[in-house]
Amino acid sequence: HFEIYLNNLNELNEKDQFLFVFRDRTEEEAADRLKNEFVSIVSHELRTPLASIMGFVEILLKREVQPAKRIKYLETIHNESIRLSSLITTFLDLQRMESGKQNYIPIPLDLRNVADKVAAQWKNTQTHRIVTDFPDEPCYIKGDTDRIIQVLHNLISNAVKYSPGADLVNLRIRPENGDWVIDIQDYGLGIPDESKDQLFNKFYRVDNSDRRQIGGTGLGLAIVKEMVEGMGGAVSFQSKLGQGSTFSVSFNTFQLVPLSGKIVVVED
Numbered sequence: 371h372f373e374i375y376l377n378n379l380n381e382l383n384e385k386d387q388f389l390f391v392f393r394d395r396t397e398e399e400a401a402d403r404l405k406n407e408f409v410s411i412v413s414h415e416l417r418t419p420l421a422s423i424m425g426f427v428e429i430l431l432k433r434e435v436q437p438a439k440r441i442k443y444l445e446t447i448h449n450e451s452i453r454l455s456s457l458i459t460t461f462l463d464l465q466r467m468e469s470g471k472q473n474y475i476p477i478p479l480d481l482r483n484v485a486d487k488v489a490a491q492w493k494n495t496q497t498h499r500i501v502t503d504f505p506d507e508p509c510y511i512k513g514d515t516d517r518i519i520q521v522l523h524n525l526i527s528n529a530v531k532y533s534p535g536a537d538l539v540n541l542r543i544r545p546e547n548g549d550w551v552i553d554i555q556d557y558g559l560g561i562p563d564e565s566k567d568q569l570f571n572k573f574y575r576v577d578n579s580d581r582r583q584i585g586g587t588g589l590g591l592a593i594v595k596e597m598v599e600g601m602g603g604a605v606s607f608q609s610k611l612g613q614g615s616t617f618s619v620s621f622n623t624f625q626l627v628p629l630s631g632k633i634v635v636v637e638d
């Protein structure tokens with residue numbers, strides 16, 4: 371809808387020309403909205419762990435605290451610092467992706483080595499065992515080690531976070547139609563059917579009563595999808611509410627061709 375007002379119609383003559391420029395702002399406005407949402411979620415998510423760290427540090431500075439309690443407070447400070455650091459990584463990942471600076475050089479790598487590294491990082495979670503099942507042969511794909519680590523980290527973190535009643539997460543690598551597929555399987559809350567289409571959308575979170583207490587930003591899976599697809603792979607999932615979920619990430623297999631040849635020394 372628009373209206374045009376002219377000051378003095380009498381001064382118009384036939385030769386006058388007008389140029390109207392219309393700009394569709396739908397996309398810009400959607401981007402603005404996303405930015406605002408981003409800022410408010412970021413500040414809230416960063417403030418919560420920070421408030422807890424500041425609170426415990428203050429107690430430790432001001433009061434005499436018994437050794438057992440002191441350790442507990444320090445552990446909380448440690449855990450909350452890890453949470454802060456991982457949140458900052460998430461926000462930086464998203465920022466980098468949005469600004470298109472997600473360049474990397476794909477190199478051949480053995481998926482088993484990368485998955486092993488991430489599984490080792492999760493060995494010390496107090497609640498879940500990460501059980502790995504990898505082929506004996508090398509699983510070569512082409513990609514970027516740091517990004518695959520981030521993808522697996524996000525998926526394992528979700529598997530643990532959304533299975534409060536379980537103690538097991540399976541990490542499996544298997545071949546499928548010329549791809550190497552890595553499955554992250556949990557026995558947790560599962561995903562309701564009505565949420566399945568939106569799960570990879572930025573900021574989307576399932577709003578079920580079974581998980582309202584579990585914190586998050588709704589960015590983890592959006593980052594997974596962008597990173598995986600940026601490396602030419604694909605991500606999918608299967609899930610049953612109340613039974614668990616399996617997220618699968620697949621990449622084309624990459625054949626390492628052994629170099630053959632000989633070195634010739636030329637004397638001059």
Ligand code: ADP
Nearest residue numbers: 528529532560575576586587588589590591615
């Ligand atoms: P966040 O965990 O920060 O909410 P994600 O983008 O990682 O954001 O996940 C989006 C939503 O998908 C979550 O809110 C959660 O309800 C659901 N979800 C993700 N992974 C799982 C899982 N393994 N099991 C059950 N629900 C999951």
